[in-house]
Amino acid sequence: MMVDSSANKDKFNGIVKSNATASFIIDLLKEEKSEQDLVEALLNAYEVDADTALKAVRYVIEKLNSINALE
16 A cells, blocks of 8 residues: 655645555566566566556556656
8 A cells, every 4th residue: 555645736645555466566666667577577476467467567557657656
């Protein structure tokens, strides 16, 4: 779970609840990673096919972008 306590009204200010997969992806994003890097990490960590991994990565990135959580 992420909590944003920033006083800046132009940015997200609230709580985001995530599942284990999203948390895994977010942890990987602490360092610069390509979309393919993230997909490969999911494939290595979970029993999932490449299409599902790609969809998960894109979904998490889309959500993070929507709350301005990525730079």
